[in-house]
Amino acid sequence: SQQGEEDPQALSIQEGENATMNCSYKTSINNLQWYRQNSGRGLVHLILIRSNEREKHSGRLRVTLDTSKKSSSLLITASRAADTASYFCATDQRTDKLIFGTGTRLQVFP
Amino acid sequence: ETGVTQTPRHLVMGMTNKKSLKCEQHLGHNAMYWYKQSAKKPLELMFVYNFKEQTENNSVPSRFSPECPNSSHLFLHLHTLQPEDSALYLCASSQESLASEQYFGPGTRLTVT
Numbered sequence: 001s002q003q004g005e006e007d008p009q010a011l012s013i014q015e016g017e018n019a020t021m022n023c024s025y026k027t028s029i030n031n032l033q034w035y036r037q038n039s040g041r042g043l044v045h046l047i048l049i050r051s052n053e054r055e056k057h058s059g060r061l062r063v064t065l066d067t068s069k070k071s072s073s074l075l076i077t078a079s080r081a082a083d084t085a086s087y088f089c090a091t092d093q094r095t096d097k098l099i100f101g102t103g104t105r106l107q108v109f110p
Numbered sequence: 111e112t113g114v115t116q117t118p119r120h121l122v123m124g125m126t127n128k129k130s131l132k133c134e135q136h137l138g139h140n141a142m143y144w145y146k147q148s149a150k151k152p153l154e155l156m157f158v159y160n161f162k163e164q165t166e167n168n169s170v171p172s173r174f175s176p177e178c179p180n181s182s183h184l185f186l187h188l189h190t191l192q193p194e195d196s197a198l199y200l201c202a203s204s205q206e207s208l209a210s211e212q213y214f215g216p217g218t219r220l221t222v223t
Contacts, residue, residue: 030209042114042200042214043153088153092209097166100153 006089006104014109019076021104023089024069032065033090033098034074043088046074081110113137116201116215123191124223131186131218133201140205142184143212144176147198159184191222 007022023032031050035043049056049065049072056063062075076083086103093099114135123129135142144156158166159178173195175187184201198219202212 033211035214040198040217040219042116042216043202043212045211045213048211096209097155097158098209098212102150102152 006087006101008104009102010105010107012107012109013079015079015081017079017108019079019083019106019108021074021087021106023072023074023101025072025089025091025093025099026070027091027093029067029091029093031092032063032072034061034063034072035088035090035100037086037088037103039085046087076106079106079108081108084108114201114203114213114215116199116218118218119216120219120221122221122223123188125191125193127191128187128189130188131199131201131220133184133186133215135182135184135201135203135213135215137203137205137213139203139213140181141203142178142181143202143204144184144186145200145202147200147217148196153200157186188220191220193222196220196222 005024013019029051031048033048034046036046037043047058047063049063060077065072084107086105088100088103090098090100117132141160143158146154155168156170157176162178173190177185198217200217201215204210204212
């Protein structure tokens with residue numbers, strides 16, 4: 001069954017605006033990861049947040065994790081056209097496998 | 111791009127053909143994975159190899175046959191595929207536990223006619 005679900009499925013914004021994507025999951029986790037995928041290419045790891053962390057930053061990325069609500073958000077600040085991609089969350093659900101969501105397709109217009 | 115290479119990048123094959131996908135990682139990682147990505151579906155884990163040993167076979171049909179001759183190379187042998195097997199096949203590797211950060215190759219776009 002689908003464990004990581006991103007919301008919204010698609011998001012269109014103008015350059016300079018912030019983009020927020022959400023991920024919900026169903027079971028307990030050790031960590032949650034966010035990945036980015038340009039059209040038809042491989043996934044690129046963005047950030048990993050552990051279950052005992054609440055917030056993490058990396059450049060223009062800010063990830064939050066609320067284990068009580070089983071949800072995470074990815075914020076991209078001051079977006080650029082080059083940020084156009086699909087973004088996926090992945091959870092381990094305290095197993096040795098990563099379970100990926102269906103992703104949010106972000107379109108940033110110049 | 112990320113130290114994980116895949117060949118070929120595109121493949122068109124008939125249902126009676128036999129072909130192989132190749133993945134190579136230059137990162138010194140111990141675990142390698144095959145994933146299938148179909149349109150509008152989540153990434154599906156197919157196989158996991160840890161220290162060259164297969165540790166996961168996620169109910170994948172036998173027409174897909176993996177091979178891991180060493181910790182740097184991973185193959186996916188294909189035979190008598192179906193049109194619904196058309197997808198992007200992604201290889202990934204990771205250093206430590208299987209749920210740690212994964213590095214992906216660019217993928218092979220497979221079309222079965």
